Amino acid sequence: MNKLLPQTADLLKDPLKTGDRSVLQELTSKKALEITQSLQTTLDPTRLIEIFSAEVGSLIVHHGVRYHNEDTGIDLKLGRQARHACSYNLNIGDEPLGSLTFRRNQKFSDAEFEALEQLLCSLLYPLRNGLLYEDAIQLAQKDPLTGICNRAALDEMLKRELSHAQRKDTSLSLLVLDIDHFKNINDRYGHITGDCALKCVANMVDACKRDGDLLFRYGGEEFVVLMRDTDLAGAHLLAERIRQYIAENSFDCSGATLSITASIGVSELKQNDDPTAMFTRADKALYRAKKNGRNQVCMAANN
Ligand SMILES: Nc1nc2c(ncn2[C@@H]2O[C@H](COP(=O)(O)OP(=O)(O)OP(=O)(O)O)[C@@H](O)[C@H]2O)c(=O)[nH]1
Numbered sequence: 001m002n003k004l005l006p007q008t009a010d011l012l013k014d015p016l017k018t019g020d021r022s023v024l025q026e027l028t029s030k031k032a033l034e035i036t037q038s039l040q041t042t043l044d045p046t047r048l049i050e051i052f053s054a055e056v057g058s059l060i061v062h063h064g065v066r067y068h069n070e071d072t073g074i075d076l077k078l079g080r081q082a083r084h085a086c087s088y089n090l091n092i093g094d095e096p097l098g099s100l101t102f103r104r105n106q107k108f109s110d111a112e113f114e115a116l117e118q119l120l121c122s123l124l125y126p127l128r129n130g131l132l133y134e135d136a137i138q139l140a141q142k143d144p145l146t147g148i149c150n151r152a153a154l155d156e157m158l159k160r161e162l163s164h165a166q167r168k169d170t171s172l173s174l175l176v177l178d179i180d181h182f183k184n185i186n187d188r189y190g191h192i193t194g195d196c197a198l199k200c201v202a203n204m205v206d207a208c209k210r211d212g213d214l215l216f217r218y219g220g221e222e223f224v225v226l227m228r229d230t231d232l233a234g235a236h237l238l239a240e241r242i243r244q245y246i247a248e249n250s251f252d253c254s255g256a257t258l259s260i261t262a263s264i265g266v267s268e269l270k271q272n273d274d275p276t277a278m279f280t281r282a283d284k285a286l287y288r289a290k291k292n293g294r295n296q297v298c299m300a301a302n303n
Pocket residue numbers: 145178179180181182183184186190191192193194195198219220221290294
């Protein structure tokens with residue numbers, strides 16, 4: 001593959017020489033095969049674009065690439081954003097896959113446009129598979145009712161955050177929140193109102209926490225917040241703020257005005273902790289908060 005590069009780069013240094021379309025066409029066909037093989041190594045859309053840009057760059061010199069996908073929120077910028085641009089809206093049938101822009105200081109020649117279009121065909125199906133895979137992963141980690149991350153996501157994140165905090169010697173705290181007497185809401189107003197209350201609580205917790213804190217629905221009427229770089233005192237502050245906010249703000253669900261409270265247990269990461277130990281300490285603290293009369297925050301003993 002690399003043998004082609006010097007020859008190709010020379011050819012493309014001066015756009016006027018690129019009139020030799022047959023050479024470029026031949027190189028493009030070979031490159032398309034190489035790209036197809038290279039793109040088989042990953043399903044990560046960002047990585048796919050990086051690989052594609054690097055492969056294309058060995059045939060068609062460019063200084064920057066931007067991939068933008070409104071639906072997934074991916075906005076990837078590689079290299080620098082030079083003066084001349086060559087943009088494509090990628091799609092398969094009527095399925096949009098985002099837009100891809102190549103940039104460089106010299107104009108792109110017609111032969112290069114043709115070559116790029118041909119090479120892009122090798123990207124479309126791997127990119128679609130990558131986007132679908134990412135979609136499936138995200139769906140599997142989302143709670144369909146509240147739209148926040150679910151327990152599977154918590155299991156994964158807790159493991160990751162815990163090992164990061166232990167490696168970097170930073171603090172990490174966790175709170176478990178359980179709505180008080182939630183069964184009464186279902187029994188009195190029905191499950192649709194109960195569902196609405198769960199969504200409202202998720203929004204309330206989300207409104208109280210910092211951007212870097214991670215919110216999960218653990219199951220039923222139980223929520224978890226994972227707080228990076230936060231010690232027990234900081235976690236206590238957030239837990240108390242959430243408890244107070246929920247207790248002081250009634251909300252409307254399907255015509256009913258609901259006033260609810262929540263109990264919260266908090267724990268901080270200890271040396272040699274594993275995810276289960278850390279979670280269990282917060283859960284036990286939550287149990288104490290319930291036992292002591294609910295609508296309160298209890299801290300796990302940190303020894
Ligand atoms: N509407 C609705 N209810 C749910 C959902 N998941 C769990 N529940 C209900 O949540 C209630 C939990 O009740 P309990 O575990 O007895 O606890 P509680 O009534 O909140 O009482 P304490 O936790 O002891 O204060 C049960 O009635 C479950 O059916 C859900 O997704 N939607």
